[in-house]
Amino acid sequence: MPYNAKIKVTLRQSILDVQGKAVEHALKNLGYGTVDSARIGKYIEVSINETDRVEAERICNEICQKLLSNPVMENYAFELEQVN
């Protein structure tokens, strides 16, 4: 049974998130004064055709490091979910 990987890629806390700042200001201007901070990242859904969970995890880690995130300035986290 294949696995669905739900991957979140976020900017590291120390890196200035200009897109997030823009959203923050836009929300303030729209009257949402209670919104304090916004940070924007990527959300990626990948389907991995493997039956072995450990192998699916290894592949997911590899593709995150090689293609989906920039490890210098981004963090990633993922959840694996078996599809029936």
Place this chain on the structure above:
Amino acid sequence: MPYNAKIKVTLRQSILDVQGKAVEHALKNLGYGTVDSARIGKYIEVSINETDRVEAERICNEICQKLLSNPVMENYAFELEQVN
């Protein structure tokens, strides 16, 4: 206590995800033949300075509809988490 909202914005299934297709092809070319499909969305973390959960939920729904997603072609989902 403020709430952290973790928002996922994804393209509707019926809409062609060109960015996802590009990632899919790139992964195939890198040798990951078991990766079947990839879809790319946005992941947004927003901090809402409200003590009432219902009110925080209302604000989050509103900002998703007004600013963070395009309801014509995107879906959104969020989780609220109280911060200590």
